[in-house]
Amino acid sequence: EQVYRDGVSGARPRVPTTTGELEQRARRAMSRRADAYVTGGAGAEATVRANRAAFERWQTVPRVLRDVGSRDLSVELFGRRLEHPLLLAPIGALDLVRRGADLAVARGAAAAGVPMIVSNQAGASMESLAGIGRRWFQLYWSTSDDLVDSFLARAEATGCEAVVVTLDTTMLGWRPRDLDLGHLPFSRGLGIAQYTSDPVFSRLARERAAAPRSGPAPRVTPQAVRTLLEITRNFPGSPLENLRSPLPRAAVETFLDVYSRPHLSWADVATLRSRTSLPVVLKGVLHPDDARRAVDAGVDAVLVSNHGGRQVDHAVAALDALPGVVGAVADRLPVLLDSGVRTGADVAVALALGARAVCLGRPFVWGLALAGADGVEQVVADVLAELDLTVGLAGASRASELEVGRRY
Ligand code: FNR
Numbered sequence: 001e002q003v004y005r006d007g008v009s010g011a012r013p014r015v016p017t018t019t020g021e022l023e024q025r026a027r028r029a030m031s032r033r034a035d036a037y038v039t040g041g042a043g044a045e046a047t048v049r050a051n052r053a054a055f056e057r058w059q060t061v062p063r064v065l066r067d068v069g070s071r072d073l074s075v076e077l078f079g080r081r082l083e084h085p086l087l088l089a090p091i092g093a094l095d096l097v098r099r100g101a102d103l104a105v106a107r108g109a110a111a112a113g114v115p116m117i118v119s120n121q122a123g124a125s126m127e128s129l130a131g132i133g134r135r136w137f138q139l140y141w142s143t144s145d146d147l148v149d150s151f152l153a154r155a156e157a158t159g160c161e162a163v164v165v166t167l168d169t170t171m172l173g174w175r176p177r178d179l180d181l182g183h184l185p186f187s188r189g190l191g192i193a194q195y196t197s198d199p200v201f202s203r204l205a206r207e208r209a210a211a212p213r214s215g216p217a218p219r220v221t222p223q224a225v226r227t228l229l230e231i232t233r234n235f236p237g238s239p240l241e242n243l244r245s246p247l248p249r250a251a252v253e254t255f256l257d258v259y260s261r262p263h264l265s266w267a268d269v270a271t272l273r274s275r276t277s278l279p280v281v282l283k284g285v286l287h288p289d290d291a292r293r294a295v296d297a298g299v300d301a302v303l304v305s306n307h308g309g310r311q312v313d314h315a316v317a318a319l320d321a322l323p324g325v326v327g328a329v330a331d332r333l334p335v336l337l338d339s340g341v342r343t344g345a346d347v348a349v350a351l352a353l354g355a356r357a358v359c360l361g362r363p364f365v366w367g368l369a370l371a372g373a374d375g376v377e378q379v380v381a382d383v384l385a386e387l388d389l390t391v392g393l394a395g396a397s398r399a400s401e402l403e404v405g406r407r408y
Pocket of ligand 1: 089119305
């Protein structure tokens with residue numbers, strides 16, 4: 001409606017409403033490295049494509065004359081109401097796209113009325129985003145339990161409403177677009193603000209800076225060593241080499257030591273419950289049996305996701321995995337979904353298939369690239385407006401009335 005009203009005076013939307021145009025313009029506006037990082041998926045990107053193809057397979061048969069004059073798509077999650085069934089997915093190292101990115105995303109999300117899931121790899125600390133809209137915190141489970149506890153305590157203290165534990169990134173996926181550019185954002189010190197603002201992490205980094213090179217220091221995982229070697233090999237004048245001050249250099253190295261925890265298992269999840277009062281969401285669940293184990297582990301929700309096709313090439317499309325997970329656990333916990341959601345109509349399909357809410361990923365980054373906080377706000381507002389129209393025009397007043405079927 002707003003677009004039509006503005007159109008009377010000749011005004012045009014600040015960022016394209018057409019998804020394809022939005023993506024193309026944003027990609028042109030980004031640096032090569034930013035584009036590779038945001039666009040890239042794992043391997044030959046079969047899963048990136050599958051995520052989209054999955055949405056194309058579902059159809060709805062709109063119903064008429066059902067009085068859709070007042071529609072309500074608000075949902076309850078963990079005893080609190082969300083006005084819209086939408087959140088912003090956690091996306092790390094966004095300063096590569098635009099300086100001050102996380103602040104802009106937080107403001108854009110708040111203006112559009114949806115919560116932001118603040119990434120563990122954000123370029124801004126949780127504290128610096130406190131008070132801006134509603135926020136959840138996404139955790140990558142560190143090799144340091146002390147650091148995990150510190151992150152959880154900070155998430156609670158800064159008003160985050162839930163903690164999303166990402167399980168599909170115990171190691172970084174094989175991402176050829178980044179590898180070809182010899183690029184990992186973290187090696188330039190991007191996306192490690194949650195760490196450098198953390199007292200436990202600072203202690204670990206100081207210990208490492210003080211330790212003799214071959215000394216014990218914090219434990220170095222084989223993965224961290226491989227990552228470091230990879231960075232150094234790909235960058236003759238590696239940014240790591242250029243970090244002259246021992247502390248920042250130690251900070252990056254310490255980050256690589258503590259970031260990934262490949263030996264994570266269900267036993268760890270079971271202990272998490274006792275370590276935070278926040279609702280716990282497991283992100284990256286695709287198999288119904290894993291969803292059942294999540295219920296057994298006492299968590300509060302699962303987020304069906306393949307990380308936007310960035311981790312396991314040929315992984316099942318998130319939307320294709322959704323019905324199985326919903327069938328297995330939706331009567332006991334809320335099921336959320338991300339990966340491949342581009343439009344409001346996509347959100348409607350996911351809701352019809354039983355998702356309680358949906359996370360928007362790359363599209364808000366495109367808005368950010370083109371117009372900062374305003375761009376994020378507009379992209380989200382567009383998705384919400386299309387969702388509301390689609391639901392109403394399909395003859396539904398609430399998500400439970402939506403019906404979709406496989407294409408026939
Ligand atoms: C991500 N994603 C992600 N997930 C997470 O738990 N923590 C993170 O820091 C990141 N970082 C990140 C960076 C970039 C550039 C992308 C594209 C994605 C995954 C994200 O939360 C979500 O699962 C996907 O973005 C969903 O896929 P689409 O819809 O964006 O294709």
